[in-house]
Amino acid sequence: MPELRLATFNCENLMMRCDFRRAGIKRARERLTEVDDALVAAQVDSVFNVLSEDDRTLTAEALSVTQAEVCALQEVENLVTLTAFDTRYLARWSGAEYEDRILLEGNDTRGIDVGLLSRLPVIHYRSHARETYGRLGLSPPNGQSVNDYAFRRDCLEADILKDGRVLTLFVCHFKSMYGGRHKTRAIRQAEAQAVRLIIERRFPDPAAAEWVILGDFNDYFERDGQALHDHGLGPLVDDGFAVDLVTHAVADPYDRWTHHYNGDDTYGALDHIFLSPALAQRNARPHVRIVRAGTPFRARRYEGARFPGVGWSEPKASDHCPLAATLQFEGRPLAP
Template sequence: MPDIRLATFNCENLMMRCDFARSGLANARSRLTNVDDALIAEQVDAVFDVLSEDDRTLTAQALVATHAEVCALQEVENLVTLTAFDNRYVSRWAGRPFGERVLHEGNDSRGIDVGLLSSLPIVFQRSHARATFGRLGIHPPRGTSVNDYVFRRDCLEVDIEKDGRQLTLFICHFKSMHGGRKRTVAVREAEAQAVRRVISQRFQNPAEAEWVILGDFNDYWEVDGRPARPHGLGPLVGDGFAVDLASRAIANPYERWTHHYSGDDTYGALDHIFLSPRLAALNPAASVEIVRAGSPYRAERYDGIRFPGVGWVTPKASDHCPMVTTLKFEGRLAAP
């Protein structure tokens, strides 16, 4: 069986602008939205501003520290931004870029999307950003209709190939808790139901198929081992449809956190890697690593070594920590 080193990371507002003014082309800063613009900017040595140079350097360091072959990303502006980040920042620390990149424009009003970086071949990709409650047969939460899009960003479906075998990933970024966790939980629950429906449509027997759901789900069912209800992830974990890898692999509940909210000093597990029952059975001893070296110093629970340049609030790699695991999979045979 091949194995795959797989990570998920919310990069926190990975956005890019190109300062053509500083390159002498025009007296304006342009939002790069297509590859042609990016190529022009490269040719004239235009100045790329990916938020803070220090932040983006730390983001790349945290990502490279996972040693992942494939990384699901959240909060990326567009494919041009993802490409520039891979070429200009990741390659600086890894020695080479991932090379394979996937991103489809989603539904977020701020323009933050889910994406994928991979050093392995991507043989299939599909966005579910345009899936509606009606099309998926999901009851819409209050304030929405059957014609509204289910996913606040997207559910990105990708098949990765290694050693002639294919594994399917579903990359998500659920509705934030902005407006209150309890007031927004129904939206995340609907998204979880939709992910389950998408998987059930793809695989005739999901429990016996091999797939991974991963990303930032903006919700948790426990904080430091104490139940935290209500939560919106029941459709994924409530009846064993999927297995939360961190809950199984990290015995100490105080060590499962991937995000620190300074407002009430909560250390929560917002980021998850969910395995199909079949894949979980193939990996009974799979471990999970959470890279916290890019966390700001105000996340005081972490007392390990940090990357040079990390500050109390900023600079930092992100407000989330990347999570990584190595999984064995049998997968599906690639087409000849």
């Protein structure tokens, strides 16, 4: 039975902001979003040195500790940024570049997207960024219309092949809490419902199929270890449609946090890996790791060792922690 090491990580503003008119690179803007080419990444980077050396070194070190074969990433600007990060930073720590790099442009107004790095073949992938509430048959939240996009960023669907078997991933980055957690909850709830509908459309019997939803969902089931019931992720978990891996695998609720918000010094798990019921049953005791060594020292609940160079607030790997798990799956046979 195949075994897969999987991670999700919000890299926090992994961006390459360039003055394209000065770059001297033909079709620079288009190429940044369509070419998986380390030479293009190096050319842009050599002109502007646009990736922060300290922060991105720590980001790469944190991600490499997961030893993940497949990494779902959030807050990545474009494909060349992802390539530059992989080839210039991550490969130094992990020992080799990732063979497959996937990023499709989503809907975020800041230009941050979800992406995928994989050492395994990605045999199929597609974006759901252009799904509207109307096409999905969803009632839009207040202030939205049926013609508005259902996802603030994207839901990236990808089929991963290992040992002749296929596992499907859905990589997400839901609406932030900016503007207030309760005021923005309805949007995240609609996004959760949209992911569920996409999975139900893909799999005739979702409970019996094997799939994973993972990413930054910008909402938590617990805050400072105390259970909450006012989150926007109900469509994914309330009736057992999916199982939250960390809740399932980590007994101590105080040890489930992946994010520290310095504004009110609270700790919660914004990053999740959700398993289908069949996959959760197969992984009754999964190995789960939350990598906190790249968090700044102001996140005082973590008392373990930090990576060299981490500061009180900066530099840091991210404002999130990588979440990783080793999963066994039966999957589906590769179609002839």
